[in-house]
Structures are given as C-alpha cells and as structure tokens.
Amino acid sequence: MAGRRIPDQNFYRTNWNERAFTVGIHGPVGSGKTAIILAVCKILKDRNICVVTNDFYSTIDADILIQQNAIPKEKVRSVVTEGCPLEVMNKNLDVNLKEIKELTKLFQPEIILLESAGDCLAAHFDRDLVDYTILVIDIAGGKNVIKKRIAGNDYCELLVVNKIDLEKALDIDMEDFKGDVIMTRMDRALLFTSVKNDEDMKDVAECIVRECSQQKNQIPPECP
Numbered sequence: 001m002a003g004r005r006i007p008d009q010n011f012y013r014t015n016w017n018e019r020a021f022t023v024g025i026h027g028p029v030g031s032g033k034t035a036i037i038l039a040v041c042k043i044l045k046d047r048n049i050c051v052v053t054n055d056f057y058s059t060i061d062a063d064i065l066i067q068q069n070a071i072p073k074e075k076v077r078s079v080v081t082e083g084c085p086l087e088v089m090n091k092n093l094d095v096n097l098k099e100i101k102e103l104t105k106l107f108q109p110e111i112i113l114l115e116s117a118g119d120c121l122a123a124h125f126d127r128d129l130v131d132y133t134i135l136v137i138d139i140a141g142g143k144n145v146i147k148k149r150i151a152g153n154d155y156c157e158l159l160v161v162n163k164i165d166l167e168k169a170l171d172i173d174m175e176d177f178k179g180d181v182i183m184t185r186m187d188r189a190l191l192f193t194s195v196k197n198d199e200d201m202k203d204v205a206e207c208i209v210r211e212c213s214q215q216k217n218q219i220p221p222e223c224p
Helices: 033-043 060-067 086-090 094-107 139-147 151-155 174-185 198-216
Strands: 021-026 049-055 076-080 111-115 132-138 158-162 189-192
Touching (some): 021 198, 033 049, 033 060, 033 111, 033 198, 076 094, 094 111, 111 198, 139 174, 189 198
Parallel strands (some): 021 111, 158 189
C-alpha cells in the first residue's frame, strides 16, 4: 500500500554510511540555486549538513556560503569543472563522489547538498550520484524553458520556480504561467518560490528533510 514499507524489500539504497543522502540541485545560471542553498542551510542549521558546489572556473558559490556563515568552512567542498557541468553530473561521477564520500566519512552528515554549475538544458544528475533532484528555474525564463521539455524537468523529483517576487517587474501573468508549468508536472512536486520569503524556503527545506526520512526508512513513493 502506498506510504507503507514493503516487507523484506529495500526500496532505496542502504549504504548511507558510505555516501550520505545526497540532494542534487541544478538549473540555469542566475536561477537562484546558491541563494536557495544558503537559505536551506540556515533553516536546517541544527542538522548535520554538508555542501559540495560545482563551478566552471572558480569557487565563488562555496565562498558565498562560507562568507554568509551558512555552514562551517570544513563542511563545504568546491569542484571546479573547467567545462560542461553535464560531464560531472552524469558521466565522470568520480570527481563529485570523491568529495561526497570524504565528507560522509569525516562528518557522517544527515544530508549533502550538491550544487551543479549553471547547466545546459539537457543536464540531469546520475542516480549513482544523488538520491533526490531539485531543478531550479526562474520566472524570467521559466516558461520558455518548460516549453522546451527539458530533460531536467523530466528527471527531477522537485521543480522549484524561483523569483516569483519579480512578477510585476516582468509583467508576467502568473496564473497563465502557473498553468503551463503545472501541466508539465501533473502529480509531481512543484514549488513557486522567492528567496525573500522565509516560508517558501522552509517549504524547500521540508521537502528535502521529508524525502531523506522516507528513503532512510524505506518508505516508497506514493502512487498517483
């Protein structure tokens, strides 16, 4: 039955001591990924969280998290991809897995947040790298992105449509916009957010914590 554990069967992996529950967060440049991670880390400050960021040629995203006191410096790692982020998301996994497994060994975190660099529309995380995927887009380019039927939207467990506070500035009909986005998600998880709204960020954090608990307790997803 939906929502109950299947007897004598592990629905999810069980080697959490080797690789902590890992959340992959990706989306276009400027959609607000780092700002969301910053907010989530502060909301979950009483939990054991680590972060791995991917950047093209710098460590700027990791630096922001440290400078804003979102997370202790020793619990943040930065991977410089020097190329297309797709390569380290679902092809050459070792570079991210090395950091994730090392953080797991050192700190035994409850959750590791893995931020991709601003990626191409075809990008998505390999399931040997992450346990839960969040795609972040923003309303400025969101509707057009969704209409392209991008792979990230098909593969992610949670779609976050960010920067809804810019609705008036961008002259966007949010009801029409939401209708288009909802049609691509159907029964799958979807949040419309602003990083300026604490409740919106709590919703993102709650989705992560809930999924972590369900997987570790081997509670399968509910059927539509």
